[in-house]
Amino acid sequence: MGTVSLCMIVRDEEDVLGRCLDSVKDLVDEIIIVDTGSHDRTKEIARQYTEKIFDFPWIDDFSAARNFSFDKASCAYCMWLDADDILLQEDRERFKELKAELSPEVEVVMMPYHVGFDETGQLTFSYYRERLVKNYRGMRWKGPVHEVIETRGHRVYADCAVTHWKLHPSDPDRNLRIFQGILAKGESLEPRQQFYYGRELYYHQEYAQALAVFEGFLSQGQGWVENQIDACRHCARCLYGLCRAEEALLAFFRSFSYDVPRAEICCDIGQHFLDREQWRQAAYWYRQALRCERQDDKGGFVLPDAYGYEPYLGLCLCSSRLGNEQEAEAYNELAAACKPDSPAIAYNRAYFASLKKT
Numbered sequence: 001m002g003t004v005s006l007c008m009i010v011r012d013e014e015d016v017l018g019r020c021l022d023s024v025k026d027l028v029d030e031i032i033i034v035d036t037g038s039h040d041r042t043k044e045i046a047r048q049y050t051e052k053i054f055d056f057p058w059i060d061d062f063s064a065a066r067n068f069s070f071d072k073a074s075c076a077y078c079m080w081l082d083a084d085d086i087l088l089q090e091d092r093e094r095f096k097e098l099k100a101e102l103s104p105e106v107e108v109v110m111m112p113y114h115v116g117f118d119e120t121g122q123l124t125f126s127y128y129r130e131r132l133v134k135n136y137r138g139m140r141w142k143g144p145v146h147e148v149i150e151t152r153g154h155r156v157y158a159d160c161a162v163t164h165w166k167l168h169p170s171d172p173d174r175n176l177r178i179f180q181g182i183l184a185k186g187e188s189l190e191p192r193q194q195f196y197y198g199r200e201l202y203y204h205q206e207y208a209q210a211l212a213v214f215e216g217f218l219s220q221g222q223g224w225v226e227n228q229i230d231a232c233r234h235c236a237r238c239l240y241g242l243c244r245a246e247e248a249l250l251a252f253f254r255s256f257s258y259d260v261p262r263a264e265i266c267c268d269i270g271q272h273f274l275d276r277e278q279w280r281q282a283a284y285w286y287r288q289a290l291r292c293e294r295q296d297d298k299g300g301f302v303l304p305d306a307y308g309y310e311p312y313l314g315l316c317l318c319s320s321r322l323g324n325e326q327e328a329e330a331y332n333e334l335a336a337a338c339k340p341d342s343p344a345i346a347y348n349r350a351y352f353a354s355l356k357k358t
Contacts, residue, residue, distance in 0.1 A: 002076030107153030226300030
């Protein structure tokens, strides 16, 4: 594969930076740390791992800082991590294999990014990110926030994941401030940035404004298909927040115009009918979710529970409400095969056991 420069931008990360670098220090050939204004021990910790520490004044532009870090790299590939990312041991071993076997013709390596977990530590949310790119090929970061690398050339999908493991929440208003600052200067947002601006508004419960942004994004027809599908989901969530539930249901159906149904959307529709105690309709859509093929390499956001655990649990409830307790118990056990430590599984088992005693 050649050599790898780890390129990181950091600020006030004293509690997580060492953990991150310990997980990768023997996997990479160079570590570049770009500090954007730390007031804690971040630089002191970084010096334990590398002498290549640089300052970059923060200008509300993540891409500018990341491109600066890439400019300092001297190895064949550039790899990026955030300070609260780590490689778990099994992924470290996979990365070693990747580095040993990857053809030099590969320009981009896509790796899973594991970012959401349940109370038992099982993965609930992941997607692929461009994690390594060939140096000196002019591939640059784009976008002041929710930035992305404009990749090109031959790419491969690796199975070694990066795990995003926060110890403390980041500033919840930062991204929205950056977007609002861009708009206040009279600048426009390109489609991907418009999509993420809508998400930030949704997170801040600005449902009407978020809905307008998502509708504008979808009407342009220029966004990436996975963002278009997710925008439909967020339109529905905004409409629920505005007490317009029937329109929310139509927003879910709108996603089918962009590609074949995703299990995540089918589960959303199932939940819609479940909430209204329309058991047969809910069961229908949970069964559709089980028929959907999980395709992580499309690059979209993936909720693993939607491809087994969630529809099985939904079918358990629907079957029970429709009077088929034996079928309901069977679905609960199928859900248990997906997440054996789930409190919901234990609750259901206790319920079914109580029925047998009567």
